[in-house]
Amino acid sequence: MTVAPKDTDLILPLLDAEWARIDLMLVLAEAMRTGVDLPESFSDEFDSQAKSVETARAAGSWTGLTTIAPRDALDELKQIDLDLLALAVAPVARPALGPRIHSLQPQIGGAFPGLPLVQEMLMLKAAGDVDLLFQRLSPTAPMVAAGLLRVEGSTPYQVLRPGARVIRAILNRDAELAPPPGANLSNQRGKWTELILPPQALSQLRDFTAWVHHNDRIGSEWGGKTMHGPLALFSGASGTGKTFAASVVATALSERTSEPWALYTLDLGRIMSKYVGETEANLNALLESLDGRRAILQIDEADGLLGKRGEVSDARDRYANLEVSHMLSRFERHNGPVILTTNLRSNVDSAFLRRFQLIVDFPAPDAAARAELWRILIPANAPRADRLDVLAVGDAVRLSGGSIANAAHYAAVLAAEDETPIDLPHIARAVRAELMKDGRQVRKSEIGFLCDHLSEDWT
Structure with missing residues (x-):
């Protein structure tokens, strides 16, 4: 049986030119640090590889970005933007490059390139070149505003990291392999034929699956409004199939996309903390780890996590309300499907109910x-x-x-x-x-x- 190649099967070899060029950049930087003389042929090899990168880019080596970024933002990109993105992606695309980058910037202590090393590798010496570098990394620059590139840390040791969805878009794999902190992988799988629910509930679950499947396409190809999530609330008494329905959605997405979708369940014991600010920090770490993955986050007993906000009578009440408010906004900004289940919808804060794309009721079976x-x-x-x-x-x-x-x-x-x-x-x-x-x-x-x-x- 002959299988037509995927777009990524054609694009990934084109990107090899980027990683080979960065390898030569590292060779040059390492030689300058150690005083090792490079062969006379190195200059010709470097120029040849730079031309290979230009040819690959013209052939569409970064076409995958069209699935996650608006066309008008991509039209504003310059060659230096792709140079910066390639440097940020390199430690993920070719893990062997990570330790070499790390060794060249001991003051930063990480494998993602810092601005001092970026300036050195791109040979940006003139004042105008350095100004251009900062312009292309400003919060309003096309690459950063579109979420393709992130700048972390503080001057002068700021670091470039690829946006969460970039790795999936151009390399067709998850950026992280380890389970996200505070969640457990669910191995349960189910089929639509095993889910016994009224037609309306089944229709809503299929709609949620379609929403996840087509979300990026509507934003990138159809010019629709960028929508995060989607978020769904499964409401019903215990044992009505809410948790099993989440596994059915994960199975259906795997079949639709021909890619495995993971289902993670939130471990409240590893997220909730009695110390001020730790719950929010734990939740941020979890959702950041899930960004860009083909993964669904399922949160059982969500009414306990996102209870109603009440009147403030002391500092504890004020912090509890702030904690719920943070969770509301953080889930809303998360770029990936989240399913929350509850036995009592009335216990969930009404402000959060309005943020769900779908609310599915699971009645007791007749x-x-x-x-x-x-x-x-x-x-x-x-x-x-x-x-x-x-x-x-x-x-x-x-x-x-x-x-x-x-x-x-x-x-x-x-x-x-x-x-x-x-x-x-x-x-x-x-x-x-x-x-x-x-x-x-x-x-x-x-x-x-x-x-x-x-x-x-x-x-």
Whole structure:
């Protein structure tokens, strides 16, 4: 089977000229520091590589930027802008260049190039050249304003870093490989056929998936307004499928884009802190690490994180309100999908509700939905007794999807222990155990005809 090459398969070899040129720049800088004489052929080799870079740029080596930046901003770029961007991307594109850059700027202590090294490598000696360098790195310069290049630190040791989405756009990979701080990778995956919800909820989930898929295209190709996120709120009682729906969206995005999408769940214990300012700092670090990744951040029990702001009576109340306000604005600025789940929508600050692109309600399953859940969740290859009617079971007992999943697995365990097909007595025991979890007495009316299949005394 022949597969058509992706755009990145054609562009990446063109970018090799950039990294080869930067390698020669480092050779020259290293020689000047150590006093090593370079061969006479070096000058010709350097000029030849510079011409290769010009040819590659003319052929579209930086075409990937069109997917993340407005056309008018790209039209304003000059050759020095691409030189600066190449230097910033080089330690990620070719990790072996990072230690060499680091060794040339011990005062900075990092692999991303600082302005002193940038000036040296680009041989910007005249006052006008240095002024041009600062002009192209000002906050309003096209490269910086479009988010393609970031300037960090303070003078004179400011450092150039690529924008979060640049790595994905031109190298087609994530900038970071380690899990983001404060989040755990979820390995759960699901399919649309396994998600039992009303048509409206399913339609909204598909819309959210499409929003994530086409967000960059609408902004870069269609000239639409730049939209961060998107943000979605999944609201419903425990066990109605909110967490599983997030895994379905991640699976669907992987299929749509032919690229793996990761699903990360927020670890509140590693984010929340009793010390002033630490919660915000932890959240910033998490979201910055997720920028540019093909990843969804899922936040369960979001009402506990983003509760309503109240009246200020002391310093603690003032800080709590500031903390929520920071989270509102920070999630809104995050360039990537975020899914928050809550059992009580009324507990979430109303100011935050207005910032969601979609709010999906997850109702408790009706009898037909419960029957379908039983059909799906009982292990597919497990033997079943002929009299096991999932329609009757679904109609008899009102359980959430999560409770049905637990009961179906419990029934399979009981059948495996008895070495018999899964039968109504196994289902009855499992359902009764699920209903008794809250510590109350279970009435016969709650279990319906299944009570006839319990061998132990009914109390």
